[in-house]
Amino acid sequence: MATSRSDWLNEGLDVLAHEGAEGLRIDRLASRLGVTKGSFHHHFAGAAGYRTALLEHYEQSTLHALDAAVGARREQGTRATLEWLVALATDERSSIRRAELDRAVRAWANSDPEARATQARIDARVIDALQEAWRPASGSDAAARTAALVPYLVSLGAAVTVPPISAAELREVYVLLLEAVPGASGA
Template sequence: MVSRGEWLDAGLELLAAEGAPAVTIERLTGVLGITKGSYYHHFKGASGYKAALLEYFELRYTTRLIDLVEGTDDSRTKLQHLLRLVLSDPDSAALEIAVRAWALQDGDVRAAQERVDKARTAYLKKLCRGLDTDVDPDRFAQLLYLILIGAEQVVPPIGKRDVREIYDLVLRLID
């Protein structure tokens, strides 16, 4: 039997590669090479799967990263660690784009995206408030987040290496 996590990983992969319309039970069972029984064992239909997928997205791409960063010392080290983690995942940009596009068409997804954005910016604000700088920490946190979101949304997206260089530049500017 396929685990709940495998169902959710497959859903995120389909979402990133082909967008929300591709995330159907038929496509998922085809990708996983199994029948629908396991799906209904783990989820209560399409709405249950969507809710679990959005929760998993939030956990994997927001909560988990914050938890990993919290193990380090000062705010600057935490911020640099967070930026490295975010920029180390080569597939995250496609997924972020797909979730944001889906949020434009689905209220539940929009609510989940709002929660994710609020959690991410709140954490960035916390880190930026710990920096020793004359720059408004809340605005600086928003700037850092907007750099990432903007870099992912332009066509073609700005590569992770270039975003890293932009972050290095911005961090040098506040020193």
């Protein structure tokens, strides 16, 4: 069976999540996929090209999952959107909850300008999406941005806590934060 570009990229995300950026070696990826390095060179122009493609793949898949999640409840208002995001962010099987991968990319971003730029774009989009979700319930864009930062900063803190915060505990924190949504007491 032929190994596709997507196979290489998805395997790379798995390696990145479990071994970090230093695990992204062509020979190791080829071995894991059960193919030769020639297959790699058919799809990518060397290790640097692969890392660029991997970051692009990570960014696109992350932003696609975000857009789908926010779009799924946008018309139902701030609380419904935020409740849905809480459900997704605390579900171990969710395409949004990828704590190991997120940690690995953030660690990579500390030493690599391309990974840092990718992470900066993702952070900006997530904060913008949360701000948009909060806007209808906030008095201003500034208030919506502040409200958006609270759950995002909680998620970042939870992602780097050792040992990790469980999904159940994180859900309880988010439920507590949902009480800050206007109209929450009657919901």
